[in-house]
Every structure is written in structure tokens, then in C-alpha cells.
Amino acid sequence: MMKNSLITIAFLAVSVSAAAQAGDTFSTLDTDNNGSISLAESKVLPALMAKFKELDTDGNGELSAQEFASFKSE
Structure with a gap:
């Protein structure tokens, strides 16, 4: 169970990274949808x-x- 959780977390991290690099849009990076991008x-x-x-x-x-x-305009 723990191994599956780690695999899932790793997959999500790679997915988020790939999505951010592909689009690098504000909404893609704002993963918690709070209207801002945190340092994390x-x-x-x-x-x-x-x-x-x-x-x-x-x-x-x-x-x-x-x-x-x-940042986007640089």
C-alpha cells in the first residue's frame, strides 16, 4: 500500500512538472486553486x-x- 502511494505521488509530481513546463500558465502552477502561486x-x-x-x-x-x-514577460 505504501509503495503504491509513493508511486502515485511520484507520478503526480512528474505530471505537474510536465504540465507546468508545457504551459507554464498561472492556473497550471496554482495547484491548490487559491488564486496565487506559493513558493512550494x-x-x-x-x-x-x-x-x-x-x-x-x-x-x-x-x-x-x-x-x-x-515573470512571463521576461
């Missing part, structure tokens, strides 16, 4: 994670759609 959610795109603090202009620890748009 940004980890699927290393380039986004590297610029996270710079993009988080209001310093709330999350990227809004507007803050993410700055």
Missing part, C-alpha cells in the same frame, strides 16, 4: 523559483497573477 508551487519551474522573491513585490510570500505576469 513555484518549485516545478526552477526559473520561477529562482526569481520568486524578486517577483513577490508585496512580500506576502505568494505570487498574484499580476506578479506572475512580470
